[in-house]
Amino acid sequence: MTSAMFLILVVEDDAELRGVLRTMLESSQYRVIDAATAGRGLIEARSHRPDLVIADLGLPDLDGTTMIRRIRGFSPVPILVLSARSLEKEKIQALDAGADDYVTKPFSAPELLARTRAALRRSVRGPRTASLLHLGSTAIDLTGRTARNASGSVHLTPLEYRVLECLARRAGMIVTQTQLIREVWGPEKLGDTRGLRSCIKTLRQKLEPDPGRPCYLVTEAGIGYRLCSDDRVD
Numbered sequence: 001m002t003s004a005m006f007l008i009l010v011v012e013d014d015a016e017l018r019g020v021l022r023t024m025l026e027s028s029q030y031r032v033i034d035a036a037t038a039g040r041g042l043i044e045a046r047s048h049r050p051d052l053v054i055a056d057l058g059l060p061d062l063d064g065t066t067m068i069r070r071i072r073g074f075s076p077v078p079i080l081v082l083s084a085r086s087l088e089k090e091k092i093q094a095l096d097a098g099a100d101d102y103v104t105k106p107f108s109a110p111e112l113l114a115r116t117r118a119a120l121r122r123s124v125r126g127p128r129t130a131s132l133l134h135l136g137s138t139a140i141d142l143t144g145r146t147a148r149n150a151s152g153s154v155h156l157t158p159l160e161y162r163v164l165e166c167l168a169r170r171a172g173m174i175v176t177q178t179q180l181i182r183e184v185w186g187p188e189k190l191g192d193t194r195g196l197r198s199c200i201k202t203l204r205q206k207l208e209p210d211p212g213r214p215c216y217l218v219t220e221a222g223i224g225y226r227l228c229s230d231d232r233v234d
Contacts, residue, residue, distance in 0.1 A: 006030050006031065006051040006052065007030075007031045007032075007033065007048060007049075007050045007051050008025055008030050008031065008033075008050055008052045008053075008116070009032075009033050009034070009035065009041065009044050009045055009050035009052070009053045009054070010022065010025070010032060010034040010035070010054045010055075011034070011035045011036075011038065011040075011041035011053065011054070011055040011056060011059065011064070011067070012034065012035075012036070012054075012055075012056045012082070013036050013056060013058070013059055013060050014056075015036070018034050018036065021034075021054065021082075022034060024109055024112070024113070025116070028113055028116075030116075033048055033050065036060075037059055037060055037061045037062070038059040038061050038062035038063075038064065038066070038067040039061050039062065041053070041055065041059075041067055042067060042070055042071065045071050045074075045077065046074065046075075049075070049077075050077060051077065051078075051120060052077065052078050052079075052080065052116060052119055052120055053071065053077055053078070053079045053080070054080045054081075054082050054116070055067065055068065055079060055080070055081055055082065055099075056081075056082055056083055057081060057085050057090070057094060058083065064083065064094070065093050065097045066097075068081075068094060068097040068099050069097045069098060071098070072098035078101075078119040078120070078122060079098060079099045079100055079101075080099070080100060080101045080102075080103065080115055080116065080119055081094045081099045081101065081102045081103065082103050082105065082112070083102070083103075083104065083105060084104070084105040085104075086104050088221070088222035088223055091222075091223055092176060092178075092222075092223055095174060095176050095224075096176065096178070100119055100122070100170070100173045101115050101118070101119060101172075101173050101174055102174060102223075103115055115172070118171070118172030118173065119172070119173065121172070122170065122171065122172065122173060131143045133164065133168050134229065135207050135229055136207075136209060136216070136229075137149045137150050138154060140154075140156070140164065142161060142164060142165050142168060145158070145161050154206055156203075156206065159184065159199060160199060160202065160203050160206075162183075163184055163196075163199050163200070163203065164227075166179070166180055166183045166184055167180075167217070167226075167227035168227060170227075171227045171229070172226065172227065172228065173226065174220050174224055174225075174226050175224050175225055175226070176223055177193055177196060177223070177224045177225075178190060178224075179224065180196055180224065180225070181193070181195075181196055200219075204217050215228065216229055
């Protein structure tokens with residue numbers, strides 16, 4: 001599927017930045033519509049059914065988090081937040097409201113375009129669990145629950161497979177600690193992050209070339225984790 005087949009809605013009240021985003025996205029062959037207010041963004045999201053929404057949080061008529069929650073009431077479209085708000089609490093609120101990813105202003109064009117591609121890939125695939133995951137030289141079969149690298153089999157526990165499955169469903173996106181704990185350990189363990197941190201540490205020791213500088217299981221400080229890989233998920 002080519003970039004030109006994707007329609008992106010940009011909701012941003014800063015006219016200059018809105019123009020920059022339009023130019024950047026159109027130069028990558030995406031189709032773009034934009035809105036300066038949350039109210040207009042909601043109308044465009046309903047009428048045009050975009051493939052991705054890029055949204056600011058500081059909108060003049062309605063907080064962006066509320067807009068995200070309202071979009072989630074009628075659409076599963078991927079939502080990428082682009083905001084100057086950098087507090088962990090505000091990022092978590094946006095993600096809990098239904099955003100898929102969060103980029104803080106000022107941003108780099110290559111990073112934003114990479115996050116855009118990741119969100120669109122996930123949208124095309126759908127939020128299913130991948131059957132085969134490649135992390136560098138390690139191939140992980142999440143269905144058969146086997147893992148191998150150049151040295152042979154890699155032993156992963158059932159708990160570690162469940163964490164990877166949860167991350168793989170949203171590969172390239174932020175998965176909050178709350179989401180991981182709820183899905184893997186259960187809602188009764190919400191607030192207890194020790195088990196999650198221990199599991200991620202062990203997974204890094206088994207899967208990362210340099211566990212001290214992880215490139216696949218990346219921490220989003222105070223928020224959660226992101227599964228990053230150049231490899232596609234089958």
